[in-house]
Amino acid sequence: METKTKQISRRAFLTGLGVTGAALGLSACCPMGSLDHKTKAIDLVHGNDANLFPVYDGTAYSKKDFSRLTQDTNLGLSPENISHHLGLYAKYVDKVNQSEAEMRAGEITEFGMKNLAFSLNGMALHDIYFSNMNSTKSKASKALAKAINESYGSFDSYYRNLTNIATQVKGWSITALNLLNGKLINYGTEDHSANFPNFVMPILALDVYEHAYTTDFGTDKNKYIDTFTEIIDWDLVSRRYDAMMMQYS
Numbered sequence: 001m002e003t004k005t006k007q008i009s010r011r012a013f014l015t016g017l018g019v020t021g022a023a024l025g026l027s028a029c030c031p032m033g034s035l036d037h038k039t040k041a042i043d044l045v046h047g048n049d050a051n052l053f054p055v056y057d058g059t060a061y062s063k064k065d066f067s068r069l070t071q072d073t074n075l076g077l078s079p080e081n082i083s084h085h086l087g088l089y090a091k092y093v094d095k096v097n098q099s100e101a102e103m104r105a106g107e108i109t110e111f112g113m114k115n116l117a118f119s120l121n122g123m124a125l126h127d128i129y130f131s132n133m134n135s136t137k138s139k140a141s142k143a144l145a146k147a148i149n150e151s152y153g154s155f156d157s158y159y160r161n162l163t164n165i166a167t168q169v170k171g172w173s174i175t176a177l178n179l180l181n182g183k184l185i186n187y188g189t190e191d192h193s194a195n196f197p198n199f200v201m202p203i204l205a206l207d208v209y210e211h212a213y214t215t216d217f218g219t220d221k222n223k224y225i226d227t228f229t230e231i232i233d234w235d236l237v238s239r240r241y242d243a244m245m246m247q248y249s
């Protein structure tokens with residue numbers, strides 16, 4: 001198995017810390033802090049694909065329309081389940097926008113700081129989760145499949161690790177690019193804002209909070225996890241991986 005030893009670039013490192021191109025002065029076209037400047041910073045991460053990560057317009061994060069999931073009769077998750085869950089996601093977007101506005105106005109409190117982390121991660125992870133579900137079957141790209149094999153030895157081993165984590169935690173099971181070594185890493189959290197490594201960029205998220213599955217599966221969490229693994233949009237996850245690798249290289 002090939003071992004990747006490339007050192008992380010400064011840009012990727014700082015981007016992983018949430019320091020955007022605007023802060024790095026990567027674009028010389030616009031004054032620091034202008035909308036154009038921030039938009040260019042966002043483009044560094046998104047490319048032209050707004051489906052990959054939360055969208056920030058320079059002022060606030062957008063609520064994305066995931067209603068396709070409520071209309072997908074092959075998803076395995078009911079419209080009631082999805083609709084309720086999307087309502088929670090919308091509240092996270094409102095909360096993080098409120099928290100960021102307070103922070104920029106210099107009004108942030110200790111409670112607000114904690115709320116910012118919880119809401120920002122809650123919004124972003126739900127964005128990733130909803131967008132990486134699709135009943136249309138797809139496969140991981142060659143690049144992603146290679147990365148999975150290099151990181152976990154085999155796809156089966158990777159899958160087993162991801163789902164084992166999902167059964168054991170009460171929050172999220174996540175696949176991310178580890179910016180420190182260029183490998184994929186699975187990790188679990190009990191909370192949006194606790195017990196997660198800093199130097200990673202999530203490319204796939206599985207929500208295992210009870211609100212994600214009890215409407216459809218009661219306490220049968222394993223059945224929900226099995227259902228989720230059947231509807232992972234590997235095409236999108238592959239594009240998300242490509243976008244992160246562009247930052248890494």
Ligand SMILES: [Fe+2]
Nearest residue numbers: 207209211212
């Ligand atoms: Fe959730």
